[in-house]
Amino acid sequence: MDDQNKNLLLATGLSFLVILGWYAFFPAPEQTPTPETETALTAPATGDTTAPAPAAAPVAGTTATATAEPETVEDAPRLTISTPRLEGSISLKGGRIDDLRLKDYRETLDENSPIVTLLSPSGEAGAYYALYGWAPGAGLAIEDVPTANTLWQAEGGANLTPDTPVTLTWDNGKGLTFAREIAIDDNYMFSITQSVTNATGAEVALAPYGTLARHGLPADLENFFVLHEGLVGMADGKLTEVKYKDMADFDVDARDGAHAQVVPVTENGWIGFTGHYWMSTLIPAPGEAFRAIAKFDERRDIYQTDVVMPTLTVAAGETASAKTQLFAGAKEWNTIRAYERGGIQGFLDSIDWGWFFFFTKPIFAVLHWLHGAIGNMGVAIIALTFLLKLLVLPLAWKSYASMAKMKELQPEIEKLRERAGDDRQKVQKEMMELYKREKVNPAAGCLPILIQIPIFFSLYKVIFVTLELRHSAFFGPFQDLSSPDPTTIFNLFGLLPYTVPDLGFLQILSLGILPILLGISMWLQQKLNPAPTDETQAMIFAWMPWVFMFMLGNFASGLVVYWITNNMITFTQQNLIMRSHGYKPDVFGNIRSSFNKKKAKAAKADKK
Template sequence: MDDQNKNLILATVLSFVVILVWFVMFPPPEPAPQDPNAAVTETDGTVPLAPSATAPAATGTADTGSAATETVAADAPRIDIDTDRLSGSISLLGGRIDDLKLNDYRETIDEDSPIVSFFSPSGEPSAYYALYGWAPGAGLTHDLVPGANTQWSLGAGDTLTVATPVTLEWNNGAGLTFRRTISIDENYMFSVEQSVENNGAGNVSLAPYGILARHGEPQDLKNFFILHEGLVAMADGELTEADYDDMTDYPFNQREGARAEVTQVNETGWIGFTDHYWMATLIPETGSPFKSVAKFDERRDIYQTEAVMPTLTVAQGTTAATTSRLFAGAKEWATIREYQNEGDVQGFLDSIDWGWFFFLTKPMFALLHYLNGIIGNMGWAIIGLTIAIKIIVFPLAYKSYASMAKMKELQPQMEALKEAAGDDKQKMQKGMMELYKKEKVNPASGCLPILIQIPIFFSLYKVIFVTLELRHAPWLGWITDLSAPDPSSILNLFGLLPFATPDPNSIIAIISLGILPILLGISMWLQQKLNPAPTDPTQQMIFAWMPWVFMFMLGSFASGLVLYWITNNVITFTQQYLIMRTHGYKPDVFGNIRSSFKRKSKTDAK
């Protein structure tokens, strides 16, 4: 290598080292953090932010939770909400919808039980409310736009009803007049129109937003694996669910000032919080982009969802307005379905937690709802649904029942093979396989009804546990709530003795069987007598105990689910009995039962 090439390589290496040292010692300034999901950017590259529901009062946003501020919030003037289904009030402090009761629902089945309280003001336990405002853009500050502590005045209307909306007004003293018109339909949907009139000296830019704020986790949080409670959101057809624990694990978002996840919604979406039976959801206009934010303020233990609409530039002498909706109420299937189909809230039915087997739970509940509409009683509707399911799966079960009948006929030959083989299990298995092949019997086909039953059972369990329509729904007699366990108890002879039933959460409640669980055990035991007994003694013992184990296991389950299982067992027993007779086998069920008792008596005597 000549000296010229050596010098070139040396110069290149030295230049690289110099550049590297320069960048280490004098790094370029980092660009300001930008949110790639921001809906609209200003000319200076910044994006207006919806203030936190817990921002300091001095900024024009919400209170800090101090005692003084809470007193002011409690004493603020209010506008009554009065519809057939909702009652409550709107605070003129921030224009918050923070007092809401669901008139059609009570805490318990007692007629004197309090009406369900949904929203509650800041300062009360588990405060939960909706608030709206404007995030300042270029040339504006927080004190020039309305926030959570803005003192609004009443512009029009004095009570919010289905027929009479109300309008709030606020003038910022710098040429901008803000108005908020709130209306409500006959169910649970609020419409909120926010407008700003610019009579100032120049153009202004600002972004309207809606916030749902929840102080701490709900007091009645179930934390049950089959039920989702927490964040629920739809973004351009994609559903997102997050538990409250998941929200506390969000990464800290410097821009939002809290643990947060931000999603840019391009056309359609909504975001809110779902409880077991109730839900609050922010719903921007369909076809309009918005920024969807799920946030947890760990300093004040507040969960928050936001819908930040696109920034509006309002010229001098003009007015700009935007409208969004707020669903706040019960998760009634028919009502939510109507909002989805007629109100253009896409994917709204998915706010109900249908689970992994949604392809079964959705049509299953639709049929249950239809039958309940015809019959007028959810208990009889469950029985009707069970009959419909059995009719649908009957072609699959028929072959299994026929195979069971054939297996019953082969029982004497199987017993003979067992005696001939003695302790030689290999010889026994070989003889059984030859017998099955000769008689063209598949012993595994008897498992088909059970395999079919598992997803159906789980799906119906999901439907009964999750859907509101089963809550406090009576059937007959002592079953006054199909979503709760059977209230009767064998411990007080089903009410004949003057003793109260044990607390459902106590250990003794395990043996406090009601009438329905006992009927379930008996129905499973009778059905078992139609099936061929296993040849292995251990398996025989397991199968013998199975009905009674299930009786105790399902004793604490919802009455509606136990009712389904009993009905299913009775229908299965009837179908199997008749099919066996049509194939030449006449099952002597009660004879088998008497034989079982005789064998047990002889064993006890020995």
């Protein structure tokens, strides 16, 4: 077997190893089933830096030794939640906000698909809810304050709407009357005001708190490397992101055996759980100190976050209150930005912008504006690509001209190699002299690629993470730019009205229209670039367009649209820049120029 065939086999083998490695280390997102668990919660430990800490509270909603029984939907009366964007109910048992659905979002593209469920009652699979209460201080027992199982009384109407808040009350029979007013806006923000009136004749101390509890892992957990799912919080300007699995690494709380992390917040912060597109977050009043607590009870498989406000000392005959907010809804950029501008510090960082946030944030802002102006997200991605390419055009101009001259010098380099034989040092020396003589910088062509890398990852992050791409249509069969291309040879590239089922690893063989166009566009662009001097490297590079065609086949189709557009703009750009410098490349990258003509004339003169 000659060296050329050996190199070809090596290049082919390396290419398929790249594909196999990609799917081994970066598999498609998998769903994790949600186990049913008990409802027992761990109440937050109280205490702060401004007031004496009350005694530690036992399990929330229980006595010090008992475990609460699972609640069912029929166990307690409910108040209806009805807003333009939300529907659900509040259980009067514990005053739990535990039944919430998002009217504007469906689980799939099917118009008959169920709307997305965010919160679910305890006792159901995947229970996830918010509850509020008071941790007793010195002189009070757990039975003196409302717990997770207290049956509240509703005052006024039975519906929570943006125009009609509801008030829950509970009298402990010992001189303390508790009230909880719940209001909601037109989007996803609840406001909870807790108050206590002291008619005991003596001073009491107690601390208000809020809790988010999730039983087991979410059913839609994706476990994808580029996406953060789990705990998210902000504490005095510092963002915290901890995946669900990493909460088991928290220190063990000696009080209850759960893994816990406690972060004191001086002025501004929030804490909660985030998924791909939905989030629930506890938000104390801006400017107020509190403790942010994150817990994982491994025995009961419960993930929990708490916000514990400073202990309140309530004199006889007085009333004390504390106000917090609960965000429970979709991670819409416009909505979350409005809440941040309304005083919730750093709330926009709840969207997972990634390491290149300094690119990701402005890229998304421009994409969002283009989408609003154009009305089609696919076209907006194409327009954004044009803007990004225009931004780096001055740099690309010199780089592509240098690359054209490098390509033009390839015949000269081949002659050098033939003359030097196996003497690589001599080849390198003569090549450097040739570059210097012709005023060519061999590294100049790498600069646009280096700049493109963070832009590529930033745009990928935007397309994969942000809600605005979910179920956004392009045209024809491309109705969800956040999902892979649905067209394959098996459905005649979208002509047949059905979706091909998951074929596992063989899925990479069912290429759609967009990945095929991507491979072709990369090949065309590559033909304008100078080939590596090493034969093996040249063959590997020759295979790369087709390798990437398979690798990116299961990526979000919006990203592939960007990459195809980017390749075609780059190809056109390089072609025009080369022509402006006297080079005339054809579609296959062959260059005709005055430089080549001069070399041909010189060669003829040498022969004579």
